[in-house]
Structure formats: structure tokens, C-alpha cells
Amino acid sequence: MKDIRDLLMPKGAERQVKEIHRLLRPPSSPSHEDLFECTRAKSISNLSTFAVGDKYAPIFKFSHFNKMQTSAFPMLFQDPDNCVVTSPTGSGKTALFELAIVRALKENSKAKILYLAPLKALCSERISDWSHRFGRLNISVGLLTGDSSLGEIQRARTCNIIISTPEKWESFTRQYKDREKFLLSFGLLLLDEIHTIKEDRGANLEAVVTRMKSLYRNIRIIALSATVPNIEDISKWLSKPDKPTATTLKFNDSYRSVKLTKTVLGFNKKSTTNEFQFGAFLTSKLLTVIQNYGNKKPVLVFCATRKSTITTAKALSAKLGSYFPQKPPITGRLQPHLLELINNGVAYHHGGLSSEERQVIETGFLSGKINVICCTSTLAAGVNLPAYLVVIKGTKTWINGSLQEYSDLEVLQMIGRAGRPQFENEGACVIMTQSAEKAKYEKLIHGTEEVESSLPSKLSEILLKEVASGQISDSQSAIKWMKATFFYQRYLVSPFSYTNVVKQIMYKKPSQCLELFLQKEMKELWDGGLITIEQGRFVCSCYGNTMLRNCLSLDTMKYLLTLKNIRQDKCLDVLSRAPEFGNVEYRSSEKALFRKINQSQLIRNKVEGELEDAWQKVHLFVQFELGGLDYPSHPSFKNLLFNFNYDKANVLRRMSNVINAGITIFEEKADTTSLKSMLYLGRCLSAKAWENTALELTQIDGFDKAGAKKFEASNICSIKEAVKLSKESFEQLGINHSGKIYGQLRLFPQIHLKGEFIRNAPASSLLNISIIITPPAIHISNHHHSQVAILINDKSTNELIKFMKIPLHQINDHMEINLEMNAQMSERIVIQANFIDKVGSGTEISLCCLESIEDSDFSDDEYVKLMLDERAKRKCEEQTQTEAKRRHETSLGMIEEEMFTDIEPENSSKSSITRELSSENIFRR
Structure with a gap:
């Protein structure tokens, strides 16, 4: 019976595909090695793109597939099996994804396809490319983020192709357990750069792929990889449930459209030489490398830091001389020293340049007027500037405050810029590294x-x-x-590659060792209070959900859980030291800048001593934002501005997450002091202003920092003081658009509280709280997302009585809350109400329970008797609660002991990780 897909092919293409399929599929099912030999041995003419059908042929940018794509065509386009392809960078692997997409769409025009890539730059490249090419055929392409709104999810639901990173997709599939409600079942999963599962971020990729295999058992998986020797392990991991392995295609460098000469040069580094001196030594060798391998054609030199790109470019400019032919000069509004370099045929390229400078450099390089660009590794991921020669000058880059090795993916992406298929059929790359690292990069x-x-x-x-x-x-x-993980698959093959993780035990099988390791990790979560057990099942605790919701590391969560009684003036200091900021980069070139910032009069809490640590940079970033500082204007700081803004945005986002987690933690722990401090710093951060300063007024539309300074000079340091001024006072102070500001100030929301105790019973009172918002919430910007935090505590003991976060749209303009409370005669309580995202709107009242009782008709004797009865009742209740808590802790101890008991030896008749619990085997194999 003829396949319906074949009817869509032109006759010539149909015969060509059948012939290729016959050549690549011998009668006996080939192994991956046999298949590789077949593709290498047979001479096959390149296949026309019309083999996919007239409708989909225009998707491809070319008229014929190259040799590698032609060889892979039958397995990608005709067979339904999962497929893992390993091929060199620059061989045209992306077209293999497109073949799989076309097959899926031809089978089902409403097919859902998910593309995952490890880097945002790769996702951006796919969005830009595929939206244009597939869009012409009304095939929609969309991006889904981890914190997606319902609107974005609905838009993604209508897309054929969804593009995401593993981290973002993991967050979505975890948050929306009823996925069928939002997205149709996926038929195709595309995994780009699958070999990056060995990188630090690879754990998320491995976990999300394992989850997708479980959620969508019939999904087809296509994975592309750079050349790796154990690709078969990945194929076994990604196989369909009924097959032992996925189809595996292996292509060597002969399938690259541009022949690439790859060289690793190792240089001895003296023990007395630091990394910067070694970098300077490599710069001195660059001219020889370019002369030996460059063939007088365009060169990219990748450097470790931005500063290194500049010093390297200057050194090459002085040495290259007449090596490259002279080109007409370039003009433009560029820095004089950069323009001078460019007209010598050399430039530098990094994220700190203006868009105009980058455009001039990129255009000049593509046109041949610039011969050499010294750049950072980010250019390899985001800008398409192919060169004949790529030189990686040193294999370390600045990460987490120190020079560390590039990731394998970064190195491969940099190498991928070598060779210009539109101009020539060969290229070269040279890696310059220490002699001790030479073998590692040769393997790579x-x-x-x-x-x-x-x-x-x-x-x-x-x-x-x-x-x-x-x-x-x-x-x-x-x-x-x-x-179901790759870790399990790989551990069974090579357990001694993981000796630091799993200690071998003589009488246990590898699978049992892994179960012991799993038991240990689960118990760590249990001990940390991040998971608990409900109805015999593991569930995330409040702390666990908080950690995940705020995207915090486990170390950060452990750190926050150790904190208590954080005073308001120490809150920022404590949070700046959280492990979450451990990878904040504090460069030596920035120290003068942050010393200057620390000396500003607008810094409320100056950092004492020398500024040597990354936590101090975090501390000053937050104060810079809340104090309304201007970036120092000294010329020496100009080149640091881009990096400063990028790092500041990153720190402030993380600090917001840490504070949000802290609010939940300290509410759960009933730590009133810490909770108040977190709420205070959180609303200041949201408002970008310290509370009770004139900067509160910058929350008003059109009111800038200059106006705030004028108010501060007149000792007006809050919105509540400013709102009392007359319209004429605004004009006298010289406030721009004073009439408009005066009117908007009266629309800025304020919270009003009223509270009273109502005697409810001899042992209790009813606390009535009346909340009034002026103006009504519907007139307040962002009222759909804003919340009011109500905190009630005992004034004398500071005990937390109640904490609530109420969405503003629920309050509108008025709300009453009734709380049942124990009537302790001397109790005085404090009620605070603040917006969580605004400063200058909050209020506080104080109440005493005694006021309600004084209004009663009780005699003195009755009053004393009531007090004694109350005391006896409270004592009885306390004893009951203590006994219940003791029983609960005993029960939890028994559960923990039984859930995390070591598994028995292999020859035991009953091997398990834990024993029976409440008639259910919670941890039974």
C-alpha cells in the first residue's frame, strides 16, 4: 500500500528518496556504526528540497540538501523513530529539525512541537528564523516563559512550535499540572545541543527531558549533538518505550560544508605567573598564530574579558603593520582610540559598546574593511560574524569573581564561527591554552x-x-x-565515573547503590523541612514550595532558615550575604567605582572597611537604587556603565526573590521582627525608594529625583507631609508641572485603619478591623496585582498574632475583618497595614483588650474570678497542646525512621529503601 506522504512528492524526488533509502537501509537492520559506514561509503547526489513536497520546500533557504542532510533524510523524514544525530558544528544540523517538523505537520496540521535549547541566544535565533520562514505557511512559532501569564499560555496554545529553555519549560510543567487544559499533547520534542547535559546547567535539561518522556509517552524525540564518543548512551536514554535504542546517526568532519583545520597549542605556564600575565604572554604569540594559520583572511580572536579585548586589539594593531592590505578609512561617531584601531584593520567587540559602535564594527568586518576583531565569547552566541580563522586566546574566562574554564558549549560555539561557506571551502581554528589542558581540548x-x-x-x-x-x-x-534518567543509564555503564557521588559497596549492585544515593538525597530534603508526607505521599512543604516559587538554590533556602530576629537596619546586610549572590562577579576594575558610590551622601548605611567582597557590591547596588543615586560621571567609569546596569538588574531581581521567600519563611516561623524587616525592605525595593524620605514622591508620575531634592531641602520627607501643602507651595518650590503633580499626589493611595474589641465570650474577644482605601482601589494603577499586608502582633512580647496579604481588588475601597482572639486582660496589640509595593501609604494603630472589659458590668469579685478561670483554662490548653505536639513529634520520628531505613543486602529476601508505614510501603521497590 502506497504511503500517502509519497503522493505529495514530485516523481523525480520520490525515486531519489527511495534509492537513498535503499542504499542507507541494508536488508539487515544496521548498527549505528554500520549506518555511519554506509553514509560515508556511498556516493549519493544531494537531494532536492522538493522531496518534502511543494508546500513545504520554501521553508528551506536552499534548493538542495547537503551531503549530511541527504544522508539523514530517510531517518528524519520517513521513519517515525526517535533519532539522535551527532555531527560537527557548521554541518547544517538545524535542517534536520526542520525535516522532523515538516513530517509532524504533514501527519497532523495541528501538531504541537517543542524545541528546547540550553541558551537564550539559541532560542532567540530560532524564534527570529523560524517565525519568518514557517510564518509564511501560517505555521505559528511562540516563546513560552517559566512565569507565563494565562494570556501567554493561551497564545502558546495556538502555536504549532513552542520554543523554550529547559529551565523555563521545567517551571511551566511543574506549575500547571493540568497541562491538557492549556496545551494539546505534544507529538515532537526537539533537543538542541543535547551533549550539554554534562555542563552545570545540564541537570535541568536532563530532568525536564525525563519528565517529558513520562508525560508524553508517545512523543517523538529528535536530539542533535556535537561529536561525542558515547552517543549510544544518549540514544538508549532517548529511545521509545518499546525499543532498546533510538536511531543513531554519526557524521564526521568530512560532512562539514567547510573543511576545518583544528589545532590546540599548549604553552607552559610558570608557577610564579598569574593568569593575567599568562594572558599577556599569549597575546605576544598571537601575531605568529595569525601569520601561520590566517592566510591573510578575516580573523576572530576570542578573549577572556572586555578589558582583554581592548589590550589585545591595541597590541595586534601595533604589530600587524602591512600584513593585511590597506582598506579605505571608516568614519563615524566613535571613540577616537577605537576609530584609530579600526582604520588599522583591527577592532574590539563586547557588550559595553554602543549599538552604533557595534554596527560599524560588524559591517566593517563583513565588508572586509576590518581584518581582525578581538571579542568576548558572547559574540559567538549572538552575532553571525563568520571568519576564516578563529583563535581562542586562553581557555579561561571571568566567572564568579575568578577566571574559570570555558564551558564545552562555549568553546564549540566559538569554533563554529570558523569557516565562511559563502566565500571559501576551508577554515581554521586555533585554541591557545596551558600545556596541562592541551589534551582536554584535543579530546573536545x-x-x-x-x-x-x-x-x-x-x-x-x-x-x-x-x-x-x-x-x-x-x-x-x-x-x-x-x-528513566541519563544518570542512571550512564552509571550502569561507568559507575566509577561517579565515585565521588556513590561509594561502591562490595555486596551491592550498582542499581542498589543508586537507590542508597536516592535515599540519602530524599532524606536531606526531609531533614531540611522541604518535603513532608500527607496521606502516605511525598509532597512539598511550605518551605519547599517557597524555594521553587522564588527560584532559589537549596543553599540559599538553608541559609534563610537559619536566620532569626533580623532587625530592620541589619536586614540588607544579612540578605546580601545569601548564597544566592555567590556568583556575583566583583571585578578589580570596578573597585574604584564602588568606593565612589560608597562615599555618596545618599548611601544610608555605608559599607565599612575595604570593598573586597561580592556581598558588598550587592549591598551597594540595593542602596544605589533606593537612595536615588546618579551614576558617577567621571570618564574612567564610562566603560563600566553597561556592565553596572546589567549586574544591578540581576542583583535586584534576585534580592526581590530572596525577600519574598523570607516573608513566607518568617510568617511560618512566627518571627515578627524578621517579618517586619522583610516587608519593609521589600516595599522599598518595589517602590525604588527608602521609606520616609522625599524619594517616596518619585512614585508619582512625572515627579523626578530633582523635585525630591527640592522637597528634602524644605524638610518635607514623605508623601503624607507633601499632601498637606497648598498648590501655591508646589509652584514656589519650583516643581515642574506643579499643577499636575499636585493633583496626582491627592490620588496616591492611602490606607486607613480602625479597630475595636467586642466582648464575645468570657474567654474570647472579637477583633474587628475596618480597612478603608482612598481613593477607591479601582482608581489606583496596578490595583489588580497590588496587595495590602496586615500584620498584628503583641506589643509587649512581639509575638506574631496574625499576618495576611489581601489583594487590593478584593478590598476596593472598604473591607471589614473579624478575628476571634483570646481575651488576655493586659494584652496590647499593634496592627500595621502597608502596600507590599508602595512606600508612604501605610499606617499603624494600637489596641488594648482591657478597653472592652472596662466597659462591662462585672464587679471586682467577678473580675478576679474571671481572671483566675481564664488562667486555669489557658494552663489546661497549654498542657493539651504540649502533649499533642509531643505525640506529633514522636509520630514523625517513627515515620522518618521507617521511610529512610537503609536497604537490606542483596541476598536478603526483602530489599527495600524503607519498611512498611501505616500499612503502606512508602519506600518499597
């Missing part, structure tokens, strides 16, 4: 370094996410999940 570029799993390093956090998503609910599902 020749594809002889095996891929290992990075999951063990992040297993605790990954397990917590799987508990939250519902993938892990007991011991059996935990073990099932583990067996």
Missing part, C-alpha cells in the same frame, strides 16, 4: 571526550521539583524516575 574538538551526567550535583533540587510536579510521590515513583 575531535569528539573523543565522553559525556557524563551532571544530575548528581543538583539532585536534591531536582528531586524537590519532581515532588512538586507530582512525578515523585513515593519510593516506587522515585526509583522509577531515577531509572
Whole structure:
């Protein structure tokens, strides 16, 4: 019976495909090695793109597939099996994804396709490219973020192709457990750069792919990879449930459209030489490298830091001389020293340049007027500037405050810029590194370094996410999940690659060792209070959900849980030291800048001593924002501005997450002091202004920092003081648009509280709180997302009585809250109400329970008797609560002991990770 898809092909293409399929599919099912030999041995003419059908042929930018794409065509376009392809960078792998997409759409025009890539730059490239090419055929392409709104989810629901990173997609599939309500079932999963599962971020990729395999059992998976020797392990991991392995296609460098000469040069580094001196030494060798390998054609030199790009460009400009032919001069509004370099045929390129400067450099390089660009590694991921020669000058870059090795993906992307298929059929790349690292990079570029799993390093956090998503609910599902990971697959093959994670035990099988490791990691989450047990199932605790909701690391969560009684003046100091900011980069070139910032009069809490640590940079970033500082105007700081703004935005976003987590933690722990401090810093951060300063007024539309300074000079330091002024006073102070500001100031929301105790019973009172918002909430901007925080505490003991966050749209203009409370005669309570995202609107009142009782008709004797009865009743209640707590702790201890008992030896008749619990085997194999 003829396949309906064949009817869509032109006759010539149909015969060509059948012939190719016959050549590549011998009668006996080939192994991956046999298949590779077939593709290498047979001489096959390149296949026309019309082989996919007239409708879809225009998707491709070319008329014929290249040799690699033609060889892979039958497996990608005709067979339904999962497929793993390993091929060199620059061989045209992206077209293989497009073949799989076309097949899926021809089978079902409403097919849902998910593309995952490890870097945002790759996702942006796919969005830009595919939206244009597929869009012409009304095939929609969309991006889905992890914190997606319902509107974005609905838009994604209508898209054929969804593009995301593993982190973003993991967040979505965890938050929306009823996924069918939002998205139709996926038929195709595309995994780009799958070999990056060995990188630090690879744990998230491995976990999300494992989850997708569980959620969509019939999904087809296409994975593309750079050349790696153990690709078969990845194929076994990504196989369909009824097959032992996915189809595996391996292509060597002969399939690259541009022949690439790859060289690693190792240089001895003296023990007395630091990394910067070694970098300068490599710069001195660059001219020789360019002369030996560059063939007088365009060159990209990748450097470790922005400063290094400039010093390297200057050094080359002085040495290259007449090596390259002279070109007509370039003019433009550029920095004089940069313009001078450019007209010598050399330029530098990094994120700190203006858009005009980058455009001039990129255009000049593509047109041939610039011969050499010295750049940072970010150019490899985001800008398409191919060169004949790529030189990686040193294999370390500045990460987390120190020079660290580039990731393998970064190196491969930089190498991928070598060769210009539109101009020539060859290219070259040279890696300059220390002699001790030479063998490592030779393995990488020749594809002889095996891929290992990075999951063990992040297993605790990954397990917590799987508990939250519902993938892990007991011991059996935990073990099932583990067996579906690449880590499990790889550990069984090479257990001694993971000796630092899993200690071998003589009488236990590798699978049992992994179960012990799983048990240890789950117990760590249990001990930390991040998971608990409800009705015999693992679930995330309040702390666990808080950690995931705010995207915090496990170390940060542990740090926050150790904190208590944080005073308001120490809150920023404590939070700046959180592990969440451990990877904030504090460059030596920035120290003078932050010393200058620390000396500003607008810095409320100056950092004492030398500014040497990253936490001090975090501290000053927050104060810079809340104090309304202007960036120092000294010329020496100009080149640091881009990096400063980028780092500041990153720190402020993370600080907001840490504060939000802290609010939940300290509410749960009933730590009133810390909770108040967190709420205070959180609303200041949201408003971008310290509370009770004139900067409060910058929340008013059109009111700037200059106006705030004028108010401060007149000792007006809050919105509540400013609103008392007359319209004439605004004009006298010289406020721009004073009439408009005067009117808007009266529309700025204020909270009004009224409270009273109503005697409810001899032992209790009813606290009535009346909240009034002026103007009505509907007239307040962002009222759909704003909240009012109500905090009630005992004034004498500081005990937290009640904490509530009420959405503003629920209050509108008035709300009454009634709370049942114990009537302790001397109790005085404080009620605070503040917007969580505004300063200058809050209020506070104080009440005493005694006021309600004084109005009663009780005699003195009755009053004393009531007090004694109340005391006896409270004592009885306390004893009952203590006994209940003791029983609860005993019960939890028994559960913990039984859930996390070591598994028995292999020869035991009953091997399990834990024993029976409440007639259910919570952790039974």
C-alpha cells in the first residue's frame, strides 16, 4: 500500500528518496556504526528540497540538501523513530529539525512541537528564523516563559512550535499540572545541543527531558549533538518505550560544508605567573598564530574579558603593520582610540559598546574593511560574524569573581564561527591554552571526550521539583524516575565515573547503590523541612514550595532558615550575604567605582572597611537604587556603565526573590521582627525608594529625583507631609508641572485603619478591623496585582498574632475583618497595614483588650474570678497542646525512621529503601 506522504512528492524526488533509502537501509537492520559506514561509503547526489513536497520546500533557504542532510533524510523524514544525530558544528544540523517538523505537520496540521535549547541566544535565533520562514505557511512559532501569564499560555496554545529553555519549560510543567487544559499533547520534542547535559546547567535539561518522556509517552524525540564518543548512551536514554535504542546517526568532519583545520597549542605556564600575565604572554604569540594559520583572511580572536579585548586589539594593531592590505578609512561617531584601531584593520567587540559602535564594527568586518576583531565569547552566541580563522586566546574566562574554564558549549560555539561557506571551502581554528589542558581540548574538538551526567550535583533540587510536579510521590515513583534518567543509564555503564557521588559497596549492585544515593538525597530534603508526607505521599512543604516559587538554590533556602530576629537596619546586610549572590562577579576594575558610590551622601548605611567582597557590591547596588543615586560621571567609569546596569538588574531581581521567600519563611516561623524587616525592605525595593524620605514622591508620575531634592531641602520627607501643602507651595518650590503633580499626589493611595474589641465570650474577644482605601482601589494603577499586608502582633512580647496579604481588588475601597482572639486582660496589640509595593501609604494603630472589659458590668469579685478561670483554662490548653505536639513529634520520628531505613543486602529476601508505614510501603521497590 502506497504511503500517502509519497503522493505529495514530485516523481523525480520520490525515486531519489527511495534509492537513498535503499542504499542507507541494508536488508539487515544496521548498527549505528554500520549506518555511519554506509553514509560515508556511498556516493549519493544531494537531494532536492522538493522531496518534502511543494508546500513545504520554501521553508528551506536552499534548493538542495547537503551531503549530511541527504544522508539523514530517510531517518528524519520517513521513519517515525526517535533519532539522535551527532555531527560537527557548521554541518547544517538545524535542517534536520526542520525535516522532523515538516513530517509532524504533514501527519497532523495541528501538531504541537517543542524545541528546547540550553541558551537564550539559541532560542532567540530560532524564534527570529523560524517565525519568518514557517510564518509564511501560517505555521505559528511562540516563546513560552517559566512565569507565563494565562494570556501567554493561551497564545502558546495556538502555536504549532513552542520554543523554550529547559529551565523555563521545567517551571511551566511543574506549575500547571493540568497541562491538557492549556496545551494539546505534544507529538515532537526537539533537543538542541543535547551533549550539554554534562555542563552545570545540564541537570535541568536532563530532568525536564525525563519528565517529558513520562508525560508524553508517545512523543517523538529528535536530539542533535556535537561529536561525542558515547552517543549510544544518549540514544538508549532517548529511545521509545518499546525499543532498546533510538536511531543513531554519526557524521564526521568530512560532512562539514567547510573543511576545518583544528589545532590546540599548549604553552607552559610558570608557577610564579598569574593568569593575567599568562594572558599577556599569549597575546605576544598571537601575531605568529595569525601569520601561520590566517592566510591573510578575516580573523576572530576570542578573549577572556572586555578589558582583554581592548589590550589585545591595541597590541595586534601595533604589530600587524602591512600584513593585511590597506582598506579605505571608516568614519563615524566613535571613540577616537577605537576609530584609530579600526582604520588599522583591527577592532574590539563586547557588550559595553554602543549599538552604533557595534554596527560599524560588524559591517566593517563583513565588508572586509576590518581584518581582525578581538571579542568576548558572547559574540559567538549572538552575532553571525563568520571568519576564516578563529583563535581562542586562553581557555579561561571571568566567572564568579575568578577566571574559570570555558564551558564545552562555549568553546564549540566559538569554533563554529570558523569557516565562511559563502566565500571559501576551508577554515581554521586555533585554541591557545596551558600545556596541562592541551589534551582536554584535543579530546573536545575531535569528539573523543565522553559525556557524563551532571544530575548528581543538583539532585536534591531536582528531586524537590519532581515532588512538586507530582512525578515523585513515593519510593516506587522515585526509583522509577531515577531509572528513566541519563544518570542512571550512564552509571550502569561507568559507575566509577561517579565515585565521588556513590561509594561502591562490595555486596551491592550498582542499581542498589543508586537507590542508597536516592535515599540519602530524599532524606536531606526531609531533614531540611522541604518535603513532608500527607496521606502516605511525598509532597512539598511550605518551605519547599517557597524555594521553587522564588527560584532559589537549596543553599540559599538553608541559609534563610537559619536566620532569626533580623532587625530592620541589619536586614540588607544579612540578605546580601545569601548564597544566592555567590556568583556575583566583583571585578578589580570596578573597585574604584564602588568606593565612589560608597562615599555618596545618599548611601544610608555605608559599607565599612575595604570593598573586597561580592556581598558588598550587592549591598551597594540595593542602596544605589533606593537612595536615588546618579551614576558617577567621571570618564574612567564610562566603560563600566553597561556592565553596572546589567549586574544591578540581576542583583535586584534576585534580592526581590530572596525577600519574598523570607516573608513566607518568617510568617511560618512566627518571627515578627524578621517579618517586619522583610516587608519593609521589600516595599522599598518595589517602590525604588527608602521609606520616609522625599524619594517616596518619585512614585508619582512625572515627579523626578530633582523635585525630591527640592522637597528634602524644605524638610518635607514623605508623601503624607507633601499632601498637606497648598498648590501655591508646589509652584514656589519650583516643581515642574506643579499643577499636575499636585493633583496626582491627592490620588496616591492611602490606607486607613480602625479597630475595636467586642466582648464575645468570657474567654474570647472579637477583633474587628475596618480597612478603608482612598481613593477607591479601582482608581489606583496596578490595583489588580497590588496587595495590602496586615500584620498584628503583641506589643509587649512581639509575638506574631496574625499576618495576611489581601489583594487590593478584593478590598476596593472598604473591607471589614473579624478575628476571634483570646481575651488576655493586659494584652496590647499593634496592627500595621502597608502596600507590599508602595512606600508612604501605610499606617499603624494600637489596641488594648482591657478597653472592652472596662466597659462591662462585672464587679471586682467577678473580675478576679474571671481572671483566675481564664488562667486555669489557658494552663489546661497549654498542657493539651504540649502533649499533642509531643505525640506529633514522636509520630514523625517513627515515620522518618521507617521511610529512610537503609536497604537490606542483596541476598536478603526483602530489599527495600524503607519498611512498611501505616500499612503502606512508602519506600518499597
